[in-house]
Amino acid sequence: MSKVLFLGPVGTYSHQAVIQQFPDExxxxxxxxxxxxERLVSSTEMDYAVVPLENSTNGQVVFTYDLFRDFMELDQNPRLEVVGEQYVDIAHCLISPVKLSVxxxxxxxxxxxxxxxxxxxxxxxTSFDKKYGKTSKIDCSSTSGAVERCLNEYEASGKITLAIGSRVSASLHKGTIVDSDINDIKGNTTRFLVLKRxxxxxxxxxxxLPPNGDETKVNFVTFVINQDNPGSLISVLNVLREQDLNMCSISSRPFHNHTQSERKWQYCFFIEFYDKSDIDYELLIESFDQHCERWIHWGRFYRNALYYQIS
Known part of the structure; x- marks a missing residue:
């Protein structure tokens, strides 16, 4: 049986993602x-980790992007790779410790x-506050932790508070759903990556990992360009055009290059592109070596079938 790490606690959307990928592990x-x-890298007892990467409403999960960036900065011989992806529909619920009257x-x-x-x-x-009165919004480390805090406060003192989380977290902590599917934008989805040592x-x-209803493969690469001259980024992206590779995403995060301390501003780019049966990886490697100060190919994994589903 494989051991799989995920961003806890149990009852979160991350928990749902890992159950979708590894139901029997x-x-x-x-x-x-x-x-x-860190635990996946350092412990041979751990086989996989599932981490959030981006949300269709809020965008990047910057903690994850920055970890890929920092791993590249510290070691260009990475000890991790991306082997799969999962998509979880984020359907928030308003949750209370007990059934409440108006x-x-x-x-x-x-x-x-x-x-x-x-x-x-x-x-x-905003609508809730207009109807019932102004509420304070207090941050918790997870949606499941928010529900747990709400229930624990009621048990300890009888104080009634509310939490926003998933149906799973409400069921797990025996909370009462006041209102469901409260997202402003329906179809809100979080994308997770599956990591392996x-x-x-x-x-x-x-x-x-094996394909899940789709044979399309996605390549995930991070890189820092050699210089900030006009066209430097285009020179890298032309590597894809020359092989007729379809780039499906691009983003960036600030990058501090410790080897060039006089440069305070530099960026690490993240790109994904679809695979092809006739891709020339030797040429790809040669081109990235030529145009990038440093780069890492993090994974070549199957597109998950849930990518195409519309809630």
């Missing part, structure tokens, strides 16, 4: 995204949730 919650990376709802003055959630339910909470070092990562 031993699932181990970690306290943070960095812990998922008068009780008017007396509630605190709502707990993860910081990223507030931007996903802004309109709903890399066996040795190859310029092109080769491991991947």
């Amino acid at each position: 031993e699932l181990i919650p970690a306290a943070s995204i960095p812990e998922c990376f 008068d009780q709802l008017k007396n509630v003055d605190v709502v707990y949730s993860h910081p990223q959630v507030w931007g996903q339910v802004k309109d709903y909470l 890399r066996d040795g070092f190859n310029k092109i990562a080769s491991q991947s």
Whole structure:
């Protein structure tokens, strides 16, 4: 049985993602995204880790992007690779410790949730506050932790607060769903990556989980360009055009190059592009070596079938 790390605690959307990918394996919650990376690298007992990468409403999960960046900065022979992806529909619920009357709802003055959630339910909470009275929004480390805090406070003192989380977290902590599907934008989805410890070092990562209804493969690469001259980024992207490779995403994060301390501003770019049966990886390696100060191919993995589903 494989041991799989995920961003805990149980009852989170990360927990749902890891169950979707590994329903029959031993699932181990970690306290943070960095812990998922570090334990997978350092412990041979751990086989995989599942971490959030981006949300269709809020964009990048910067903690994850920055860990890929930092791994590249410290070591260009990475000890991890991406072997798969998962997609989880984020359907938030307003949760209370007990069933509440309208008068009780008017007396509630605190709502707990993860910081990223507030931007996903802004309109709903504005309407809620107008109807029942102003509430304070208090951050928790996870949506499941928010529900747990709400229930624990009621058990300890009888104080009624609310939390925003998933149906799974409400069921797990025996909370009551006041309102469901409260997202301002329907179809809100979070994308997760599946990580595995890399066996040795190859310029092109080769491991991947079996396909899930789709034979399309995605390549995930990070790089820093050699210089800031006009056209430097285009020179790298032309590497893809020359082989007729379709880039499906690009983003960037600030990069501090410790070897060139006089440069305070530099960027690490993240690109994904679809695979082809006739791709010339030797030429790709040669071109990236020529145009990039440093680069890492993190994975070549199958596109998950859930990518195409619209909620």
